[in-house]
Amino acid sequence: MTDRPGTKPRARWARLGLACLAAAALAGCAGAAPxxxxxELGSVYQTAPRLASFRFDGAPLAxxxxxxxxxALTAQSGPDARSLEACLADKAVCATPDLVRFRRMMELAAGxxxxxxxxxxxxxxxxxEWTNDTRDTWSTLYHTAFSRMGDCEDIAIAKxxxxxxxxxxxxxxxxxxxxxxxxxxxxxxxxVRLDGDTLVLDSVKxxxxxxxxxxxxxxxxxxxxxVWDHAPDFVPVGREAERRLAxxxxxxxxxxxxxxxxxxxx
Amino acid sequence: xxxxxxxxxxxAFAAPSLALAQNxxxxxxxxxxxxVVTSDKTQPAGYRPDAKxxxxxxxxxxxx
Numbered sequence: 001m002t003d004r005p006g007t008k009p010r011a012r013w014a015r016l017g018l019a020c021l022a023a024a025a026l027a028g029c030a031g032a033a034p035x036x037x038x039x040e041l042g043s044v045y046q047t048a049p050r051l052a053s054f055r056f057d058g059a060p061l062a063x064x065x066x067x068x069x070x071x072a073l074t075a076q077s078g079p080d081a082r083s084l085e086a087c088l089a090d091k092a093v094c095a096t097p098d099l100v101r102f103r104r105m106m107e108l109a110a111g112x113x114x115x116x117x118x119x120x121x122x123x124x125x126x127x128x129e130w131t132n133d134t135r136d137t138w139s140t141l142y143h144t145a146f147s148r149m150g151d152c153e154d155i156a157i158a159k160x161x162x163x164x165x166x167x168x169x170x171x172x173x174x175x176x177x178x179x180x181x182x183x184x185x186x187x188x189x190x191x192v193r194l195d196g197d198t199l200v201l202d203s204v205k206x207x208x209x210x211x212x213x214x215x216x217x218x219x220x221x222x223x224x225x226x227v228w229d230h231a232p233d234f235v236p237v238g239r240e241a242e243r244r245l246a247x248x249x250x251x252x253x254x255x256x257x258x259x260x261x262x263x264x265x266x
Numbered sequence: 267x268x269x270x271x272x273x274x275x276x277x278a279f280a281a282p283s284l285a286l287a288q289n290x291x292x293x294x295x296x297x298x299x300x301x302v303v304t305s306d307k308t309q310p311a312g313y314r315p316d317a318k319x320x321x322x323x324x325x326x327x328x329x330x
Contacts, residue, residue, distance in 0.1 A: 124326065220301075236301050
């Protein structure tokens, strides 16, 4: 490198420094940009960590109410909580037999040790009837207890809100959302911290250590304290594509069930 | 005076960075919201509650 005629060495070094700074800034921006999605699921298998890596620590990406589905859930939880409070206070005002059963469950759970409480809440909500929710609405505890129907995130939220009512701290509860490679579907489940151990309350596989759910790739988690991004390099494929894929998965399952009922599959 | 200038310069640099970071978080949240958590799973099976939980569940079912 030769100096331009008349350029002082000091000015040359200053230009060089500015060029280095600009290059570093550009490299930083490029590094922060998410990688493009690949295939149906984007890069979930390459970029999202296994569920076993989940920890309750770390700073959230944003407050929970900044996240649309949680904000909608919170907005609905207010009016629903009043109906739930009334039912818990007086059995006579419980609107359905399922709410009477839920009330009884909460009564019994209140007298149990934490681990037994966990087991009762977990199994109670695992008994509910599964529905295919292609609209992906997050139901409140009241709604799930009222109808005794829901899908995985409704079950996880119902367990979360029931445990909160039983005195569990929000710091020890987290709804996890990830891709289940075994089920070939998105899945939500509840993580709890009990005596320093982390357990997951999975509506499909039961009450487990996260290490045993090796097929699940963790993408984000949420509680009233915030939303945590566990797979910052994973890029979802988009809501419309997600809805189409969910409908296709539902249609495939319905076809499989029809064939099973007709005795084609055993 | 020097301090005031330093603070002004820092604020001028920090404010856009903060806005950019908040905007980045908002964009990321919007991407995460695109995930449609639905279920095409059948009723869970293959595990059972312990005896005490099973007895409590049976009692709950009788509630009227």
